[in-house]
Amino acid sequence: MILTDIEGTTSSISFVKDVLFPYARRALPGFVAARGHEPEVRRWLDAVADEAGTADDAGTVATLQSWIDTDRKHTALKALQGMIWADGYRDADFTAHIYPDAAEALRRWHAAGERMAVYSSGSVPAQKLFFGHSDAGDLTGLFSAWFDTEIGGKRAPESYTRIAEALQVAPVELLFLSDVVAELDAAREAGLGTMLVDRLEDYPEPRDATAANGHPRVTRFDAIDPAR
Numbered sequence: 430m431i432l433t434d435i436e437g438t439t440s441s442i443s444f445v446k447d448v449l450f451p452y453a454r455r456a457l458p459g460f461v462a463a464r465g466h467e468p469e470v471r472r473w474l475d476a477v478a479d480e481a482g483t484a485d486d487a488g489t490v491a492t493l494q495s496w497i498d499t500d501r502k503h504t505a506l507k508a509l510q511g512m513i514w515a516d517g518y519r520d521a522d523f524t525a526h527i528y529p530d531a532a533e534a535l536r537r538w539h540a541a542g543e544r545m546a547v548y549s550s551g552s553v554p555a556q557k558l559f560f561g562h563s564d565a566g567d568l569t570g571l572f573s574a575w576f577d578t579e580i581g582g583k584r585a586p587e588s589y590t591r592i593a594e595a596l597q598v599a600p601v602e603l604l605f606l607s608d609v610v611a612e613l614d615a616a617r618e619a620g621l622g623t624m625l626v627d628r629l630e631d632y633p634e635p636r637d638a639t640a641a642n643g644h645p646r647v648t649r650f651d652a653i654d655p656a657r
Contacts, residue, residue: 430603431538431545431655432592432616434583435559437608438626439535439650444526446500452517453510454497457490460513470512473505480505502550504578511555518562525559528628532565534650539571543655546574548592548605553577583612589619604657608632613644622657626650 436445464470465486474489481492496506517523538545547556553575560568574596581588593600600620607613608631613623625644627636636646647653 430596430598431543432548432603432605432621433545434605434607434609434612434626435547435549435551435556437628437631438606439528439531440526440559440563441528441628442608442631448523448526449510449514450497450500452522453513454494456513456516457493457509460509460516461486461490464512470509473508476505477503502578502582504552507550507552507555507577511552511558514555515558518558525563527560527563527565527568528650529565530649530651532563532568534653535568535571538655544596545572546576546592546596547572548576548580548583548588550578550583553579583607583609584615586615586618589616589621593619593621604655606653610636610640610642610644614642617644624653624657 433439436442461470461474465474474486477483477492478489481489483489483492493506493509496503535545547560549556551559556575556577557569560572576592576595580591580595589600589603589605593603596603601622604622604624605613605616606624606626608626608628610625613625617623623644625636625641625646627641627646627648629635629648
């Protein structure tokens with residue numbers, strides 16, 4: 430079974446950094462003003478306010494924007510970004526970038542009966558929006574499960590143990606694809622198979638065996654054998 434990351438793995442880092450993050454940053458003030466009263470939005474705003482000690486929504490928005498600037502992996506931020514991106518996808522302001530080789534391989538694996546799941550720091554709703562509005566069309570039907578940081582941090586081995594339990598498979602039956610060596614280290618510690626996706630578009634300096642820390646390395650999805 431395949432477990433895949435998104436940013437830097439199926440899709441370019443630049444799309445997230447240069448399109449999605451700026452869009453959410455610009456839209457945050459208006460989004461909070463218009464929808465801050467909704468229970469699901471208020472839940473996450475209050476979580477940020479409690480953590481950051483902000484006194485009003487303006488302060489909370491400023492905190493969230495600073496977290497976007499530093500790419501903070503915070504569940505509340507990811508949830509709110511996902512809601513904002515939903516508007517962008519709905520209005521066709523953009524479609525989600527996906528590498529053509531990734532889209533082709535995901536479709537091929539699914540057709541061959543391979544089960545696949547997603548694990549990303551972006552919220553599950555944001556993940557579904559991403560694959561539902563990709564450059565290659567709606568790919569959500571290819572995946573049987575979705576996981577975000579509510580199950581745990583991506584550099585924590587116990588997160589991968591929980592994912593395997595949720596999928597009802599032995600850790601060794603999972604192959605985790607990621608561009609981040611520290612995430613692969615955690616997955617390997619939990620007993621998963623691992624594959625470093627080292628795309629030249631995202632990492633112009635290829636990572637050698639030492640930098641890959643022993644993880645098998647590929648530059649494209651068509652070099653991956655799910656059966657390994």
